[in-house]
Amino acid sequence: MSGFGRRWGLATASVVVLVTASACGSAGGGAGGTAAPASGTAKKDIKIAYANYADNSPLFAPITTAVKTSAAAAGMNAKVYDNKGTAETTLQNAQLMVQDKPDVVIEYSPDSAIGKSLFTVFDRAGSKCIALNVPVEGCPWLNVINKNLGTAAGQMASDYANKNGWTGANTTVLLANSARGGVEVNDTVRYTYLTVADKVPGFTKITPEQFTESTTRIAANAIVVDGGNTLDSSFAAVQAALQNIPNDQNIIYSSVNDDTASGGWRAIAEAGREKTSVVIGEGGSETALKQLRDNPQWIGEVDALVSVWGYYAVAMADALAAGVKPPALTELPFVALTKDTINDYYTDDLTSPKALPKPVDSNKYLFGRGILESYRK
Amino acid sequence: MSDGAGSAPGALGTLGRVLTERARPSPVIVGAGSLCVLLVVAFAVSTDRFLTADNAGVVATQVAVLGLVTLGQMIVLLAGGFDISISGVVPLSAVLYVTLSNAGMPTVVVLVVVLLAGALIGTVNGLIVTKLKVNPLIATLGTMSVCQGFAFVVTDGRTVPLESAGAGFLADRTPFGVPVFVLVFIGIAAALFVYLKWTIPGRALYAVGGGPEAARLAGMRADLTKTSAFAISATLAALAGIVLSSQLLAGAPSVGADMTLTSITAAVLGGASLHGGIGGVPGTLLGIVIIGTLRDGLALLEVSAFYQLVATGFVLLIAVSMAQLKLPARRRRSRPAPENHVPDKTYERTAR
Numbered sequence: 001m002s003g004f005g006r007r008w009g010l011a012t013a014s015v016v017v018l019v020t021a022s023a024c025g026s027a028g029g030g031a032g033g034t035a036a037p038a039s040g041t042a043k044k045d046i047k048i049a050y051a052n053y054a055d056n057s058p059l060f061a062p063i064t065t066a067v068k069t070s071a072a073a074a075g076m077n078a079k080v081y082d083n084k085g086t087a088e089t090t091l092q093n094a095q096l097m098v099q100d101k102p103d104v105v106i107e108y109s110p111d112s113a114i115g116k117s118l119f120t121v122f123d124r125a126g127s128k129c130i131a132l133n134v135p136v137e138g139c140p141w142l143n144v145i146n147k148n149l150g151t152a153a154g155q156m157a158s159d160y161a162n163k164n165g166w167t168g169a170n171t172t173v174l175l176a177n178s179a180r181g182g183v184e185v186n187d188t189v190r191y192t193y194l195t196v197a198d199k200v201p202g203f204t205k206i207t208p209e210q211f212t213e214s215t216t217r218i219a220a221n222a223i224v225v226d227g228g229n230t231l232d233s234s235f236a237a238v239q240a241a242l243q244n245i246p247n248d249q250n251i252i253y254s255s256v257n258d259d260t261a262s263g264g265w266r267a268i269a270e271a272g273r274e275k276t277s278v279v280i281g282e283g284g285s286e287t288a289l290k291q292l293r294d295n296p297q298w299i300g301e302v303d304a305l306v307s308v309w310g311y312y313a314v315a316m317a318d319a320l321a322a323g324v325k326p327p328a329l330t331e332l333p334f335v336a337l338t339k340d341t342i343n344d345y346y347t348d349d350l351t352s353p354k355a356l357p358k359p360v361d362s363n364k365y366l367f368g369r370g371i372l373e374s375y376r377k
Numbered sequence: 378m379s380d381g382a383g384s385a386p387g388a389l390g391t392l393g394r395v396l397t398e399r400a401r402p403s404p405v406i407v408g409a410g411s412l413c414v415l416l417v418v419a420f421a422v423s424t425d426r427f428l429t430a431d432n433a434g435v436v437a438t439q440v441a442v443l444g445l446v447t448l449g450q451m452i453v454l455l456a457g458g459f460d461i462s463i464s465g466v467v468p469l470s471a472v473l474y475v476t477l478s479n480a481g482m483p484t485v486v487v488l489v490v491v492l493l494a495g496a497l498i499g500t501v502n503g504l505i506v507t508k509l510k511v512n513p514l515i516a517t518l519g520t521m522s523v524c525q526g527f528a529f530v531v532t533d534g535r536t537v538p539l540e541s542a543g544a545g546f547l548a549d550r551t552p553f554g555v556p557v558f559v560l561v562f563i564g565i566a567a568a569l570f571v572y573l574k575w576t577i578p579g580r581a582l583y584a585v586g587g588g589p590e591a592a593r594l595a596g597m598r599a600d601l602t603k604t605s606a607f608a609i610s611a612t613l614a615a616l617a618g619i620v621l622s623s624q625l626l627a628g629a630p631s632v633g634a635d636m637t638l639t640s641i642t643a644a645v646l647g648g649a650s651l652h653g654g655i656g657g658v659p660g661t662l663l664g665i666v667i668i669g670t671l672r673d674g675l676a677l678l679e680v681s682a683f684y685q686l687v688a689t690g691f692v693l694l695i696a697v698s699m700a701q702l703k704l705p706a707r708r709r710r711s712r713p714a715p716e717n718h719v720p721d722k723t724y725e726r727t728a729r
Binding site (some may be wrong): 027056057059061066070161179180213214215216217223225226228229230231232233236237239240241243244258260266270285286290 | 402426429432435438439515525528529530532533534535536537538548621624625626627630631632633634635672673676677679680682683685687
């Protein structure tokens with residue numbers, strides 16, 4: 001190799017190393033940053049630690065942001081961590097978190113199977129804990145109930161079907177699940193179907209137990225595919241499934257999240273069947289909200305309001321630190337949006353809700369603590 | 378520089394032997410072809426929706442995207458490497474294409490910029506492997522991570538809709554009823570066939586992959602050859618990202634996550650060797666068609682995703698085992714290549 005070539009090679013390597021290092025730095029390691037209390041706020045002398053499911057996920061990243069923002073607004077000291085979607089990192093983070101002796105730990109674990117180990121770490125350190133979305137045995141649970149989301153989606157589909165004369169005779173329900181996502185995640189599509197079957201004539205009624213993660217066909221007019229959680233895999237799965245749905249059938253399509261709703265919808269549109277199909281998304285992403293506003297066939301969006309979960313988690317941490325005994329399950333909010341109601345909840349830019357939904361029985365105690373009230377202030 | 382594998386002493390033998398060898402299809406092609414026919418017959422018997430023009434169109438569109446990255450992967454495998462970075466280049470190029478198109482840049486310019494970005498990433502991969510002597514697995518794993526990270530940075534982790542009119546032209550239907558990108562894929566496959574069969578750099582890939590030290594001693598520019606293989610692979614991965622965003626009318630940092638593994642599977646099914654020096658376009662196309670047919674057939678039969686995973690794994694194991702058993706014993710025990718190993722032209726024909 002020539003001297004020039006060697007120098008060029010070394011220069012290239014240096015650039016790659018620098019780029020890699022900066023990318024790693026920006027991605028964040030196990031230990032996260034600290035949210036400094038906002039100046040001018042009445043400081044709550046509370047120290048909290050939050051471990052996020054995975055910061056590199058578009059779905060979960062806003063939770064960390066909301067935890068930082070709401071804690072800073074309340075004058076709390078919050079330290080955040082990234083579980084990176086793995087059980088090993090989650091356990092390592094748990095050890096790191098308790099070293100700082102926080103008053104309350106908020107844990108969003110990617111794996112419910114390690115719940116006992118996590119609780120042991122928190123309990124030994126004397127830290128109170130909150131399990132966000134995924135249960136940690138021993139910690140009170142702050143959770144969105146997917147069954148309710150699915151039921152709301154099913155209700156919107158049923159309303160549309162009954163209004164437009166769609167029945168089991170002329171309509172197929174096509175659902176994209178997340179076969180490897182577990183029971184809780186798939187409760188969305190499970191209860192979407194159960195609600196449609198209950199409210200629209202001509203669909204086979206089944207029990208929730210009969211609709212498992214490996215179910216692919218419920219009846220002649222109900223098909224389940226594995227959407228794989230991504231845009232491209234749901235596109236491919238729905239593209240193949242459409243071959244099994246006669247062209248004269250209407251299609252009600254729904255899935256476990258917005259990426260799979262968008263991917264499946266593209267396959268339906270590309271097959272030229274969008275005029276006789278409708279879609280209901282789940283998640284409340286900006287892309288899906290745009291579709292709800294602009295696409296006549298996107299008739300509903302069940303919005304889990306993930307971007308505000310951080311506010312509820314911090315409010316719950318504040319309540320726990322103040323000695324409030326929470327219920328075993330505190331519900332996170334969601335809204336079922338239609339074309340008529342989207343503007344009630346969102347401004348034109350569709351980035352975050354205008355206001356938080358009204359409290360329900362299980363989360364009433366989180367209101368009035370000054371944290372949920374700080375939203376968008 | 379020599380004329381590649383063709384100059385190896387003693388490799389040609391007698392003209393008659395060479396012609397006879399060339400006329401006989403390779404065991405891998407026969408094995409993969411038989412499997413493909415078996416699958417088609419089995420699915421055709423099982424469901425009347427399989428052998429239809431509509432379904433053929435679905436299979437064609439699905440294999441074309443996978444095919445682009447698999448052809449690239451095969452080229453890298455030929456050169457004795459791996460390209461794990463595909464799963465990073467595909468989403469990065471998809472989100473770059475969408476973002477730049479939405480920013481108002483002309484589609485042709487965006488296309489060129491994204492393809493060049495892909496080529497650059499591949500070149501960096503190649504330089505890390507050849508100049509720094511880093512294992513291709515580790516080097517491309519690092520690049521994959523960097524690219525995936527940037528895909529998230531560019532989009533802030535969100536799915537970005539493609540809003541520029543005309544930027545999705547690759548997914549538009551041609552007068553023949555197939556999308557533009559299927560024709561592009563066929564064109565690229567034909568070009569690579571010619572490249573590998575009748576050009577000196579193409580022939581050099583076999584020599585370098587089959588015996589890098591011997592190729593170097595024979596005067597071949599092994600590092601350049603290997604780097605070009607990585608560049609081709611990443612460029613094709615970038616094209617696959619563009620096609621995906623055209624097809625989905627959106628770019629997301631999560632697309633193409635499983636493409637690395639699937640592309641290696643398809644290339645190996647088509648006879649490419651994980652040790653380098655063996656492989657070719659026809660075999661790779663067969664591998665892609667097998668994977669596409671299997672996925673499509675199982676989906677039509679509404680087989681659960683769990684069993685689809687099991688079935689895909691079994692088919693890979695059976696096909697690769699069959700191919701291995703049919704290889705001459707000399708070939709099976711031929712790795713690692715001895716120091717004095719001379720690239721043999723029969724390497725190439727085994728999986729042609």
